[in-house]
Amino acid sequence: MLNTSLLSLLQLTDPTLPIGGFSHSAGLETYVQQRLVKDAATAQEFITGMLAQNIRYTDAALVSLAYDAVQQNNIEKIVALDVECTSVKLPKEIRLASQKLGIRLLKIFEEIHPHALANAYKKAIDTKVAAGHYCLVFGLYAFALGIPKAEALTGFYYNAAVGMVTNSVKLIPLGQQDGQKLLFALQPLLQELVQSSLNPDLHLIGLCCPGFDMRSMQHEQLYSRLYMS
Secondary structure, eight states: OOOHHHHHHHHHTOTTSTTSGGGOOTTHHHHHHTTSSOSHHHHHHHHHHIIIIIGGGTHHHHHHHHHHHHHTTOHHHHHHHHHHHHHHOOSHHHHHHHHHHHHHHHHHHHHHSOOHHHHHHHHHHHTTSOOOOHHHHHHHHHHHTTOOHHHHHHHHHHHHHHHHHHHHHHHTTOOHHHHHHHHHHHHHHHHHHHHHHSSOOGGGTTOOOHHHHHHHHHHTTOSSOSSOO
16 A cells, blocks of 8 residues: 555655745856856756755754654744744845745645644744744644655755756756756765754754855846746
8 A cells, every 4th residue: 555655745845836946046046147057067066065065954954853843742842943944044035935935835735734733833923923934844744744754854855956956957057868867966965964864963053155145145136037046
């Protein structure tokens, strides 16, 4: 019999989920316009850096911690993680993107799969106590849908990688085959990152490369843009 948690994971991580993820490049558009990312090799360097030096210490770590907080039925911890998430997202566009994606994801799944902690989190968002970040909603529903933590993190990292590869194909541009080669090449890294994120070091939350933040801030001033971030 098919494991229903796999189907839930596929739906939760589906790139076509109507939350607006296709509108954001996480600063990649700046890198491409500045010719810092210009081919498959530099795209792989960008994506590897984003996954291992940024997402690992921000969103992925917070997914893991949110998953634990829901397991403990601790809404206060979720709200505290929300405040921390807002604090570590320095570029305005990245911060707003995280909130928009999170609120839209919550809106979709609160009807499909009602959950007490999701309702409590939504109340905190509605009363401006919390912002409603995507990574926290993802971690919340990953637990609520019965998805094992390692699989949830695998899906989260893979979704991020697919998004960056897709944007690289569009922006550089690259061929579709180049994009698939990139995804295959990233698989060993994704496996390593999942293991490192199962129990994230709390003292390293927010650790990242400032270059990513700078390019995201510069994106606000680009003359022409295809993406919102």
